[in-house]
Amino acid sequence: MIAHFVSQFPILVVVVPLLTMPLVVLAHRAFAAWALYLACTWAVFAMACALFARVATHGPIDYAVGGWAPPFGIELVIDSFNAVVLLLVAGMAAINSIYARASLAREIEPERLYLVYALMLACLAGLIGITVTGDAFNLFVFLEISSLSSYALIAMGPKRRALLSSFQYLIMGTVGGTFLLIGVGLAYMMTGTLNMADLATRLPAVFDTRTCQAALAFIVVGLSLKAALFPAHIWLPNAYTYAPSSVTAFIAATSTKVAVYALIRFVFTVFGASYAFEQLPLNQVLLGLSAIAMIAASLAAIFQTDVKRLLAWSSVAQMGYIVTGFALASTAGLSASLVHIVNHGLIKGALFMAVGAMAWRTRTTSINDLAGLGRTMPFTSAAFVVGGLSLIGVPATAGFISKWALLSAILAAGHYLIAALVLIASLLAVIYVGKVVEALYFRPRDAEASNHDAGEAPLAMQIATWALIALNVAIGLHASPELTATGRAAHALIGGGA
Numbered sequence: 001m002i003a004h005f006v007s008q009f010p011i012l013v014v015v016v017p018l019l020t021m022p023l024v025v026l027a028h029r030a031f032a033a034w035a036l037y038l039a040c041t042w043a044v045f046a047m048a049c050a051l052f053a054r055v056a057t058h059g060p061i062d063y064a065v066g067g068w069a070p071p072f073g074i075e076l077v078i079d080s081f082n083a084v085v086l087l088l089v090a091g092m093a094a095i096n097s098i099y100a101r102a103s104l105a106r107e108i109e110p111e112r113l114y115l116v117y118a119l120m121l122a123c124l125a126g127l128i129g130i131t132v133t134g135d136a137f138n139l140f141v142f143l144e145i146s147s148l149s150s151y152a153l154i155a156m157g158p159k160r161r162a163l164l165s166s167f168q169y170l171i172m173g174t175v176g177g178t179f180l181l182i183g184v185g186l187a188y189m190m191t192g193t194l195n196m197a198d199l200a201t202r203l204p205a206v207f208d209t210r211t212c213q214a215a216l217a218f219i220v221v222g223l224s225l226k227a228a229l230f231p232a233h234i235w236l237p238n239a240y241t242y243a244p245s246s247v248t249a250f251i252a253a254t255s256t257k258v259a260v261y262a263l264i265r266f267v268f269t270v271f272g273a274s275y276a277f278e279q280l281p282l283n284q285v286l287l288g289l290s291a292i293a294m295i296a297a298s299l300a301a302i303f304q305t306d307v308k309r310l311l312a313w314s315s316v317a318q319m320g321y322i323v324t325g326f327a328l329a330s331t332a333g334l335s336a337s338l339v340h341i342v343n344h345g346l347i348k349g350a351l352f353m354a355v356g357a358m359a360w361r362t363r364t365t366s367i368n369d370l371a372g373l374g375r376t377m378p379f380t381s382a383a384f385v386v387g388g389l390s391l392i393g394v395p396a397t398a399g400f401i402s403k404w405a406l407l408s409a410i411l412a413a414g415h416y417l418i419a420a421l422v423l424i425a426s427l428l429a430v431i432y433v434g435k436v437v438e439a440l441y442f443r444p445r446d447a448e449a450s451n452h453d454a455g456e457a458p459l460a461m462q463i464a465t466w467a468l469i470a471l472n473v474a475i476g477l478h479a480s481p482e483l484t485a486t487g488r489a490a491h492a493l494i495g496g497g498a
Helices: 002-007 009-027 030-058 082-107 110-132 136-155 161-191 196-206 210-227 235-242 245-271 273-279 282-302 307-327 331-362 378-392 398-412 416-442 459-477 480-493
Strands: 061-064 075-078
Touching (some): 009 030, 009 061, 009 075, 009 110, 030 110, 075 110, 075 196, 082 110, 082 245, 110 136, 136 161, 136 235, 136 245, 161 196, 161 235, 196 210, 210 245, 245 273, 245 307, 245 331, 273 282, 282 307, 307 398, 331 480, 378 416, 378 459, 398 459, 398 480
Antiparallel strands (some): 061 075
């Protein structure tokens, strides 16, 4: 009985959030809605951990939905690659559920809180669906579920600019989704199948057609818009800045990472690296755009006056690191890309939670208005400093592991100019992180700041923030398990290629 229940985990990680969502709406009251949200996210995280362990010991899991065998039925696939991404998404949702209650209560009207929790569950279900599905069209469906819920969540931000930010994201997200759907449609037109594994076997026969080339191009552009890869990043800074702090922490840690995962899945699993990077110059395009993103977005971050916007621009730069890794088309590069997907998710989740804790107390995220908080909010400020050091890539942090793996892969591929750009971007990170640290510790607190600005945020927010900080340090001090898992995933994805 228990074994049969465990065998249903691949579908339950998607279904449980979807079924909990109407219960949250029916609960209506803020505390009951939050309790359901908390229980659901931790249950999903427990199932994600079980699936990760099962894949590590027994290999990939194929689950036929409704008992209909693929390619005619919908298939869920969990392998060593997406099991890592699933663990990141589910883990961030679970930790964010602890943080969310106090944070959202400060920013959202009490009568609307249950709607936020319901939308967060819809977003979680969509992101997990993207991660585990083996069907190209269903990936689009789950992408739209996560996107639609994200638009609504961002619009619920406390400032009026949140509505405009949500609308900008909606426009860009709709364009991205349309491009993805066109690409999937073109692939289906040439092969007659939507199952990714089946697509991979049928597409080589039509690789020389313009339709197949157009399909890959549409899919890459569509997912690049969702992942905020330069120059399709315009929606991201405003979305992260004006969304509620808990929402920002969750989507910054997961949403763009899942979009990059989907891009990697299509390139390596469906079309194949040899077609995308040898017959077509996709790697040169991605390497060029990523190099620009690393430098341009880092420079933009330096001139920001709002901490959330600064971190948002930093995310655009960090996306350049991630795409650079998999564009190398090597086991080392792909492993480094997956390492940074996980580590950057942990870093940005921690940093946005720390900033949200500051905003909970001061009701602002302006760098000037946060001056002197190092003395009045010492624990929160210390969390931001450690997270900032990890973002820079200081040894003994997760960020260092990411950049070391990425630089090693870049140098092994002989791209010395890109390696130099990675180092320059890291130095620029010192400047924009240093701006915030300087304000926190080396500027006096505004004499007009009221007494309610003193003191730490609620304990639950502190616990969630420091849990992510502890993971950053733990990975920095003992990265072997992560590197082993990502290396195994990269090797499996490209069949042991160089």
